[in-house]
Amino acid sequence: MSNVESWDLETDVVVVGYGAAGAVAAIEARDAGAEVLLIEKMPFPGGLSIVSAGGIRIGFDRDQVLAYLKATCGGRTPDDLLEVLADGMVEVPDYIRRLAAVNGAEVRVTPALGNYPLPGYEALGYCDIGTVPALEGAAGHHAVRGIKAGTRLFKVLEDNVEARGIRVLYRTAADRLLTGPDGAVTGLRATVDGTMRRIRARRGVVLACGGFEANEEMKRQYFQAQPVLAGSFRGNTGDGIAMAQAVGADLWHMWHYHGPYGLRHTDPDYPFAFYLKAIPMWTPGRLDRLSSLGMTDPAGAPVSQKALARMAWILVDQGGRRFMDEYPPYPGDTGVRPFDQFDPKTQRFPRIPAFMVFDEDGRRLYPMGRPVHNDADARYEWSADNLREVENGIFERADSLEDLAGLMGVPAHELVGTVERWNRAVAEGHDEEWGRQPSTMLPIASPPFYFGRVYPVVINTQGGPRHNVRQEVVDPFGDPIPRLFAAGELGSLFGHLYLSGGNLAECVVGGRIAGRNAAGMPS
Numbered sequence: 001m002s003n004v005e006s007w008d009l010e011t012d013v014v015v016v017g018y019g020a021a022g023a024v025a026a027i028e029a030r031d032a033g034a035e036v037l038l039i040e041k042m043p044f045p046g047g048l049s050i051v052s053a054g055g056i057r058i059g060f061d062r063d064q065v066l067a068y069l070k071a072t073c074g075g076r077t078p079d080d081l082l083e084v085l086a087d088g089m090v091e092v093p094d095y096i097r098r099l100a101a102v103n104g105a106e107v108r109v110t111p112a113l114g115n116y117p118l119p120g121y122e123a124l125g126y127c128d129i130g131t132v133p134a135l136e137g138a139a140g141h142h143a144v145r146g147i148k149a150g151t152r153l154f155k156v157l158e159d160n161v162e163a164r165g166i167r168v169l170y171r172t173a174a175d176r177l178l179t180g181p182d183g184a185v186t187g188l189r190a191t192v193d194g195t196m197r198r199i200r201a202r203r204g205v206v207l208a209c210g211g212f213e214a215n216e217e218m219k220r221q222y223f224q225a226q227p228v229l230a231g232s233f234r235g236n237t238g239d240g241i242a243m244a245q246a247v248g249a250d251l252w253h254m255w256h257y258h259g260p261y262g263l264r265h266t267d268p269d270y271p272f273a274f275y276l277k278a279i280p281m282w283t284p285g286r287l288d289r290l291s292s293l294g295m296t297d298p299a300g301a302p303v304s305q306k307a308l309a310r311m312a313w314i315l316v317d318q319g320g321r322r323f324m325d326e327y328p329p330y331p332g333d334t335g336v337r338p339f340d341q342f343d344p345k346t347q348r349f350p351r352i353p354a355f356m357v358f359d360e361d362g363r364r365l366y367p368m369g370r371p372v373h374n375d376a377d378a379r380y381e382w383s384a385d386n387l388r389e390v391e392n393g394i395f396e397r398a399d400s401l402e403d404l405a406g407l408m409g410v411p412a413h414e415l416v417g418t419v420e421r422w423n424r425a426v427a428e429g430h431d432e433e434w435g436r437q438p439s440t441m442l443p444i445a446s447p448p449f450y451f452g453r454v455y456p457v458v459i460n461t462q463g464g465p466r467h468n469v470r471q472e473v474v475d476p477f478g479d480p481i482p483r484l485f486a487a488g489e490l491g492s493l494f495g496h497l498y499l500s501g502g503n504l505a506e507c508v509v510g511g512r513i514a515g516r517n518a519a520g521m522p523s
Contacts, residue, residue, distance in 0.1 A: 044142040141155065250465065
């Protein structure tokens with residue numbers, strides 16, 4: 001859309017999306033002297049950032065960080081972009097400390113191994129917010145119940161936005177970028193409280209409005225597995241991707257998403273999946289190094305081999321057989337990939353749903369599920385003993401494995417044989433089939449027995465408009481689309497393996513670059 005004759009609102013820089021990336025871009029654009037308008041389509045801020053683990057990935061050695069980023073991106077992201085991210089990750093702690101001065105937040109910096117033993121993995125760490133005085137003891141913040149590490153980080157960013165007097169419009173959904181005769185982005189069209197408005201951006205537009213995990217049609221087109229359940233936020237419906245495409249943007253990494261496997265509510269109107277029990281990550285071949293290096297998990301707790309969680313369940317497919325290590329090194333990264341298998345003979349995905357199987361001792365061990373979302377309406381309290389979930393059908397129960405197989409619809413002899421092999425592996429302390437870590441293994445032997453239907457879950461997507469080192473969105477020939485920028489997980493750099501805390505690093509590093517460069521455009 002182009003050649004707008006009149007505007008309803010005008011500013012220098014419009015930032016679309018009020019999560020971490022949008023907040024940082026707005027802060028940087030304002031500090032660079034631009035008038036900034038920050039718009040958010042939901043009635044509350046935070047996006048996914050506010051319910052994240054809150055640990056921003058940082059680096060202590062730029063060259064080592066770059067080596068790790070190259071390995072994890074698998075040749076799918078140009079080196080010059082990874083160099084910029086590596087530079088920025090080293091600078092993150094000082095930047096967050098400056099922002100934290102606005103409200104007295106405590107900033108913590110801790111070493112933490114990369115998720116995989118790839119070059120440079122020991123040079124990584126986390127920067128997070130330990131406490132924010134204004135939040136401690138609060139029941140929640142905005143649409144989030146409880147105070148999470150991501151909530152504390154977002155509060156620091158939010159208070160910086162407010163301290164700068166940046167105008168924020170909620171319930172403002174952008175749907176089209178507007179361009180001039182030369183193809184440069186001049187502004188956008190948005191619905192503001194139900195009324196269509198044309199907003200002029202004299203210098204530039206920054207898209208920081210997340211991915212497409214809540215857009216079912218886009219997931220059908222870009223993911224192989226079906227269905228993939230949304231985990232935390234229904235505001236990310238691919239709006240920025242569609243707007244960028246309409247003005248000529250190239251796309252990348254559209255297949256890649258971040259997420260574990262999880263459970264589905266029996267109420268079809270409940271909008272989110274349930275995550276399973278939070279478990280520590282581990283780095284293959286280096287469990288013995290974690291304690292000696294002072295390594296921690298994203299919450300700051302020391303991590304060692306003994307810290308790995310006892311996992312009460314195994315996963316079986318629709319034939320009653322195990323098909324994966326249920327406790328991979330980083331469950332939120334590659335934990336969903338085994339679910340992609342398609343069987344051309346039966347024309348179905350035989351692992352969707354899969355079944356998590358456990359016994360009475362496992363049922364009593366801990367709450368197996370948890371809701372994690374930024375949403376004002378969806379509410380669920382998971383029971384301490386998992387019995388509420390049995391009552392509402394999330395879990396089903398039987399007195400014998402044979403009867404359990406009947407409820408699951410799998411061959412009884414296969415399920416019984418699978419559990420027998422599993423129990424032998426537990427007794428021997430060695431999972432010959434899939435190599436699960438011995439300290440995580442528990443027998444399944446105490447009736448009654450239980451199962452839940454398990455699906456792949458997307459926390460967030462990595463795909464979107466491709467950008468250059470200035471965070472300018474580019475077309476399929478690599479040429480920048482004038483005055484259009486992107487930040488955060490909207491077109492993330494991660495194209496092969498994800499790095500825990502990596503999207504937050506992109507929110508900070510990319511948000512800073514996008515905000516400064518948008519503000520630096522001539523008006």
